[in-house]
Amino acid sequence: MVRIGVLALQGGVREHAEMLKSLGAEVALLRRFDDVDGLVIPGGESSTIDRLLRIFGQREAFAAALRDGLPVLGTCAGLITLATEIEDPAPGQEGLGVIPMRVRRNAFGRQVNSAVERIDTAYGTVEAAYIRAPEVLSVGDGVEVIATKGGRIVGVETRSALAVSFHPELTGDTTIHARFVEKVRVRN
Known part of the structure; x- marks a missing residue:
């Protein structure tokens, strides 16, 4: 069994933990770094997550740990x-610098513009909830685009990320989480 940490500073922690458990992972809620096989950084407010980590x-x-391939x-x-x-x-605010990409916060509108829709990804059709969602404006070497919405990049993958x-954790769609658990199992 793999042990996956969910960063428990702010955001949709419980929903991620429940989805990972349903896929057979052991889950640890983390406020401080601990030895885990993988990590989930949930949605919430990115500037708050950054500030609390500091x-x-x-x-x-x-x-x-993430730059080392966790x-x-x-x-x-x-x-x-x-x-x-x-x-x-x-x-x-700064990103952790793990995925070579340029992003824009709140690219899909304000909270009132939230929506749930089905989109195609590299791993199948996913039911996706968009809540003040960011978009990826550009990607660097080693980054694969795995999902788009109206021609805008909404999903990326690297060897470890x-x-x-x-928010797939809000719709109950396990496609993305199952892919992540598979990545963790392959590494371990």
């Missing part, structure tokens, strides 16, 4: 947190 002195511990799944704010460049950061603009 306040708790954990930013570098998580960043170093498998990671980032959804919505998690995608922003993994980026090397944020086009419109909150004051002082998977990141999507949407």
Whole structure:
């Protein structure tokens, strides 16, 4: 059994934990870095996640583990947190620099523009919830685009990272999480 940590600072922690457990993973809720086989950075508010990682002195511990190849799944704010460049950061906000990509926060509108729709991904059709979702503006070497919405990039993957603009954990669609658990199992 693989042990996957869910960063439990803010955001959709419980929903990710429940989905991972349903896929046979052991789950650890993390506020400080711990020995895990993979990590999920949930949606929420990316600038708050960044600020809390700094306040708790954990930013570098998580960043170093991820740069060393610890498998990671980032959804919505998690995608922003993994980026090397944020086009419109909150004051002082930085990504962890794990996925070479440039992202824009809140690209699909305000909270009132939230929507659930089915989109095609490299792993099949996914029911995706968009809540103030970011978009990926450009990707660097080693980054594969795995999902688009209206021609805009909403999902990417590297050897160790998977990141999507949407919230599959809110719709009950396990496609993205199953792919992530598979990545973790292959590595271990």
